[in-house]
Amino acid sequence: MRRFIVKLLFSLMLCLFILGTVLMSFWYTFSYSNVRVTHPAVKKTVSEKCQNCREQSVIDRLLQTHIVDWEKQEHKFQSFRAQLNSRCDGLSKAIISQTNTPLGSKVVYDGEKRKPIQVTPKLFSTFPKEHPFGNRTFTSCAVVGNGGILMNSSCGGEIDEAQFVIRCNLPPVDHGYQRDVGNKTSLVTANPSILLDKFNGLMELRRPFVDSLGSYGDPLLVLPAFSYSRNTPVSLRALYTLQDFDSPVRPVFLNPEYLHNLARFWKAQGLQAIRLSTGLIMASLALELCANVQLYGFWPFSKDPHSKHPLTNHYYDDQQAKKTIHAMSTEFSHLLMLHNQGIIRVQLGKCQAGTRRATPSLHPPVSPLRH
Structure with missing residues (x-):
């Protein structure tokens, strides 16, 4: 048991x-x-x-x-403009021409310093004979970024009043966007990645690319053909396509020498960036071209500065950049410093309908660079 x-x-x-x-x-x-x-x-x-x-x-x-009641400080504007002009000379060097890039010379790629390209007779023939700006300057410039802050801004009328309007990376100006961003376009840039993604690098159908530019009228189309060697073939195809279809759009190429000098200029101002953004490049060019410069759509943050409501990345979509090589917020802080000094005006709020903030245009709304 x-x-x-x-x-x-x-x-x-x-x-x-x-x-x-x-x-x-x-x-x-x-x-x-x-x-x-x-x-x-x-x-x-x-x-x-x-x-x-x-x-x-x-x-x-x-x-x-941020200074809300902005007033231009003419002395500071002229001083900064003189610095830009002496170090970068955008009026004669921003765009490649037969004058500043002679036949037989070598173009050094901005992003590939050890890989120059020889200017052959065929390549030379694609350059304009003279720089498209010459010695001409404009009374007022509007540089339009693509930030979501432009949505419901009612800034279209104010933008279109500027004598010279610069837009970045082929943004839409039709389909109901005109009230916020206007549609007048004197110069528009195109990143080759857009040509590759949206138009298959112009290797197949080319008409859609030509048709997509119809809403801009007859602007300069600025292509960074010599930033990297991979950009050259697709930029040349864009130029040949526009010529073949007798488009009024005038393609030109950014000068890598100008980009190099501009990067050095901003570095001396304290800006640390791998590469300058298209927006900053165009704002810098406008400061040399124009007596009065206003920026719209420059706000690299996900919240509205006043209401704190969320913003889309662009006014037309919320697509994020695949990779970030630009110091957008740092660039913006430098532009805001110029705003506070009375050199350049940065629009951060809604525009008042019927109120003319820009200097009145002295010309009808056609491209001021049309020959």
Whole structure:
């Protein structure tokens, strides 16, 4: 009987041990799976909150220094413009021409310093004989970025009043956007990636590309053909396509020497960036071209500066950049400093319908560079 009780107790203890082991296994598995599933989401949420806090901190700091009642300071404007002109000379060097890039010379790629391209007779024939700007300057310029801040801004009329209007990267100006961004276009840039993504590099049908430019009228189309060697073939195809279809759009190429000098200029101003954005390049060019410069759609943040409501990345979509090589917020802080000094005006709010902030245009709304 005693042996039976001992056996029974031993069996009971063994069963309890086995049961405990099984329960511990279940508990460990369940706890581990919970950690694996929930931890990334929690981490992402915390990361997003931290990122939003950092962005809001930057916005608050910028708005504290932003001068709302802007007035141009002519002396400071002329001083800054003279610095730009002496170091970059955008009036005669921003665009490649037969005058500044002679036959037989070598063009050094802006992003590939050790890979120059020889200017052959065929390549030389694609350059305009003279620089498209010459020594001409304009009374007023509007440089239109593509930021979501332009949505519902009612700035279209104000933008179209400028004598010279610059737009970046083939943005839409029709389909209901005109009220916010206008449609007058004197110069528009095109990143080769747009030609590759939207028009298959112009290797197949080319008519859609020509038709897509119809809403701009007869502007200069500025292509960075010599930023990288891979940009040259597609930029040349764009030029040949527009010539073949007798388009009024006039393609020209950015001069990598100008881009190099401009990057050095902004570096001397304290701007640290891998590459300058198209917006900053065009704003810099406008400061040499125009007596009065206003920026629209320049706001590289995801919240409205006043209402704090979320903004799309562009006024026409929310597509994010595939990779970031531009210091957008740093560039903006430099532009805002110029605004506060009375050199350039940055529009951050809605425009007042019927109020003419820009200097009145002295010419009808056609391209002022048309020959």
